[in-house]
Amino acid sequence: xxxxxxxxxxxxxxxxxxxxxxxxxxxxxxxxxxxxxxxxxxxxxxxxxxxxxxxxxxxxxxxxxxxxxxxxxxxxxxxxxxxxxxxxxxxxxxxxxxxxxxxxxxxxxxxxxxxxxxxxxxxxxxxxxxxxxxxxxxxxxxxxxxxxxxxxxxxxxxxxxxxxxxxxxxxxxxxxxxxxxxxxxxxxxxxxxxxxxxxxxxxxxxxxxxxxxxxxxxxxxxxxxxxxxxxxxxxxxxxxxxxxxxxxxxxxxxxxxxxxxxxxxxxxxxxxxxxxxxxxxxxxxxxxxxxxxxxxxxxxxxxxxxxxxxxxxxxxxxx
Numbered sequence: 001x002x003x004x005x006x007x008x009x010x011x012x013x014x015x016x017x018x019x020x021x022x023x024x025x026x027x028x029x030x031x032x033x034x035x036x037x038x039x040x041x042x043x044x045x046x047x048x049x050x051x052x053x054x055x056x057x058x059x060x061x062x063x064x065x066x067x068x069x070x071x072x073x074x075x076x077x078x079x080x081x082x083x084x085x086x087x088x089x090x091x092x093x094x095x096x097x098x099x100x101x102x103x104x105x106x107x108x109x110x111x112x113x114x115x116x117x118x119x120x121x122x123x124x125x126x127x128x129x130x131x132x133x134x135x136x137x138x139x140x141x142x143x144x145x146x147x148x149x150x151x152x153x154x155x156x157x158x159x160x161x162x163x164x165x166x167x168x169x170x171x172x173x174x175x176x177x178x179x180x181x182x183x184x185x186x187x188x189x190x191x192x193x194x195x196x197x198x199x200x201x202x203x204x205x206x207x208x209x210x211x212x213x214x215x216x217x218x219x220x221x222x223x224x225x226x227x228x229x230x231x232x233x234x235x236x237x238x239x240x241x242x243x244x245x246x247x248x249x250x251x252x253x254x255x256x257x258x259x260x261x262x263x264x265x266x267x268x269x270x271x272x273x274x275x276x277x278x279x280x281x282x283x284x285x286x287x288x289x290x291x292x293x294x295x296x297x298x299x300x301x302x303x304x305x306x307x308x309x310x311x312x313x314x315x316x317x318x319x
Contacts, residue, residue, distance in 0.1 A: 016028065025061070036067055049083040053246060060276070066271065084144070087141075094107050095109050107297070109295070134255040134277050134280065138187055141303050142277065142300070145276055146296060147274050149270065182240040188234035191234060226300045241306055245302060277301075
């Protein structure tokens with residue numbers, strides 16, 4: 001018999017919820033469970049701290065039919081990190097190419113199927129597997145939690161897939177002590193080289209015109225949620241395996257979107273999702289037609305570190 005996966009609901013156990021899979025994802029399906037009310041509850045600090053812990057253990061948590069406005073979404077993103085112990089210097093992330101508008105501040109990223117950061121490098125024929133990434137790992141101090149509220153969805157498809165980057169027992173045996181000393185370069189220079197993408201529909205194919213971006217001359221936002229996230233270099237070096245500060249578990253910290261090399265090796269629907277960028281990566285499926293639009297808030301966490309005494313989730317839970 002295998003032990004049931006650990007799911008630390010804490011004070012959130014008063015709300016209806018279920019685990020989407022044995023190891024990843026928890027959903028609060030009842031629309032009476034509103035994040036806006038949790039933010040205003042007398043015990044809101046306890047509830048939000050337990051929510052942060054739940055997201056860290058389960059990777060991603062979903063809330064159905066939410067009325068959370070953008071200011072409350074930003075407040076939740078801030079408090080999740082603060083109540084789970086992030087550095088005082090870490091605020092909400094300002095994306096290098098986010099534009100401040102009268103409706104939204106620069107610390108809110110518009111996620112749109114029509115263009116912008118969500119479509120950087122998009123190819124209509126590409127599989128979703130080509131888009132796996134963890135948010136903003138090119139920053140010296142990357143993200144802890146991210147909150148995405150999709151308010152416009154296609155009729156079918158357009159899902160966001162979120163696996164968890166916890167090493168399996170076999171992979172840990174393969175990488176063993178060798179990988180503990182490895183570091184990886186994470187690069188976001190694509191945002192620097194092409195700071196604005198003009199998407200043109202030509203014979204039913206999306207093409208990108210980088211020359212327009214260079215002519216536009218849009219400056220890189222600076223700083224970006226932490227005093228260390230500054231300048232236009234958009235590159236950082238992080239450990240290949242990091243220790244999660246909330247759970248204490250090891251997790252792989254590389255992703256196809258931004259990791260370009262290992263330093264030590266030679267080159268060869270109004271629903272809301274909250275995920276932990278320290279132990280997950282994600283991609284949006286390309287299985288839909290029509291508009292997919294939402295707002296994302298990304299909280300800055302701590303500088304990635306590795307504690308040699310940390311263990312894998314499977315080892316701790318006997319899975």
